[in-house]
Amino acid sequence: MTTKFGRLAAYPRVPLSILPTAIEPAPRLSAEFGLELFIKRDDLTGLAFGGNKTRQLEFYFGAAREEGADTIVITGAVQSNYVRVAAAAAARLGLEIHIQSEERVPDMDELYHQSGNILLNDILGAHRYSYPDGEDEAGADAAVRAIADKLRDEGKRPYIVPLAPGHPPLGALGYVLAAAEIVAQLQASDTKIDTVVIASGSGFTHAGLLFGLRAMGQEMAVQGICVRRNAEAQFQRIANHCRDISEMLGVGEVVADTDIKVFDGVLAPGYGQLNPATADAIVLAARCEGLFLDPPYTGKVMAGLMALAADQTIAPGSKVLFIHTGGTPALFAYGPQLQHWTRP
Numbered sequence: 226m227t228t229k230f231g232r233l234a235a236y237p238r239v240p241l242s243i244l245p246t247a248i249e250p251a252p253r254l255s256a257e258f259g260l261e262l263f264i265k266r267d268d269l270t271g272l273a274f275g276g277n278k279t280r281q282l283e284f285y286f287g288a289a290r291e292e293g294a295d296t297i298v299i300t301g302a303v304q305s306n307y308v309r310v311a312a313a314a315a316a317r318l319g320l321e322i323h324i325q326s327e328e329r330v331p332d333m334d335e336l337y338h339q340s341g342n343i344l345l346n347d348i349l350g351a352h353r354y355s356y357p358d359g360e361d362e363a364g365a366d367a368a369v370r371a372i373a374d375k376l377r378d379e380g381k382r383p384y385i386v387p388l389a390p391g392h393p394p395l396g397a398l399g400y401v402l403a404a405a406e407i408v409a410q411l412q413a414s415d416t417k418i419d420t421v422v423i424a425s426g427s428g429f430t431h432a433g434l435l436f437g438l439r440a441m442g443q444e445m446a447v448q449g450i451c452v453r454r455n456a457e458a459q460f461q462r463i464a465n466h467c468r469d470i471s472e473m474l475g476v477g478e479v480v481a482d483t484d485i486k487v488f489d490g491v492l493a494p495g496y497g498q499l500n501p502a503t504a505d506a507i508v509l510a511a512r513c514e515g516l517f518l519d520p521p522y523t524g525k526v527m528a529g530l531m532a533l534a535a536d537q538t539i540a541p542g543s544k545v546l547f548i549h550t551g552g553t554p555a556l557f558a559y560g561p562q563l564q565h566w567t568r569p
């Protein structure tokens with residue numbers, strides 16, 4: 226298996242996830258959508274409420290450990306799941322962590338700034354900073370470097386977890402490995418999936434999984450659902466990540482442009498903002514399957530799947546694998562907005 230992934234085993238990795246995560250059938254949602262739907266439970270990767278970031282951070286913490294870092298510095302949205310899992314991983318490894326919260330979502334209330342992942346970060350003992358702009362990746366990166374410089378002046382050895390373009394997409398390697406896990410599970414259960422549906426934000430999850438599947442010769446469609454940028458910008462980002470992954474692994478460019486599918490029809494009004502289709506998807510998943518989705522990510526992905534099933538972009542009767550990437554703690558930060566849409 227891993228021979229297909231070139232140099233992947235040479236990248237240091239700290240285990241943070243409970244793997245493999247289950248793939249479950251979702252019979253009542255299947256009936257709703259006219260599909261055969263399965264759910265990959267990456268919301269159950271274990272550490273600190275889990276999610277896709279445990280798989281990604283294994284490689285950043287591996288690099289941090291190799292460098293001898295004693296402090297982690299990371300930036301993300303206020304309700305970032307990435308930051309929360311990083312804070313938990315730092316705690317577990319006995320490292321200090323400094324987090325920068327970017328104001329990516331306009332007009333949010335006090336609850337958004339205090340509950341959900343923010344509450345968890347505080348319990349975990351993370352040092353907090355705020356960055357006023359949510360769309361300035363270069364600025365947020367510079368601010369994070371300034372925090373690291375100050376820590377270095379104090380005698381600490383900081384490691385920055387980078388998210389912006391211009392850094393090798395180390396986190397995507399977690400999803401290259403997840404591709405092998407999924408293929409093994411599908412083979413063991415003799416299931417043939419037509420389409421994988423997945424969130425496309427930083428794009429590490431989407432690009433890593435797509436690259437891993439193609440490197441293994443798997444032809445199933447991988448449909449990204451845009452949660453932060455429009456389809457054109459996201460397409461470019463995924464193409465760049467795939468090129469970077471092929472360089473990092475020393476594997477040929479196994480992903481063709483036609484393999485990169487991104488849908489931005491449920492993104493509006495923007496990152497981290499609820500819309501009616503997303504609220505409906507959250508309610509439907511809960512009431513059909515007892516399954517919690519989150520407003521910024523998996524709720525939008527389910528809304529995207531519903532839209533693509535309705536217009537038959539995803540053919541009726543298809544076997545679909547929905548990657549549940551986690552994010553459920555953010556539900557509590559969106560209480561008033563959700564209750565507005567969802568009260569029975």
Ligand SMILES: *Cc1c(COP(=O)(O)O)cnc(C)c1O
Binds near residue numbers: 427519
């Ligand atoms: C970060 C996140 C995503 C998006 O993953 P990327 O690798 O950034 O594209 C999806 N779902 C949840 C719950 C997340 O926290």
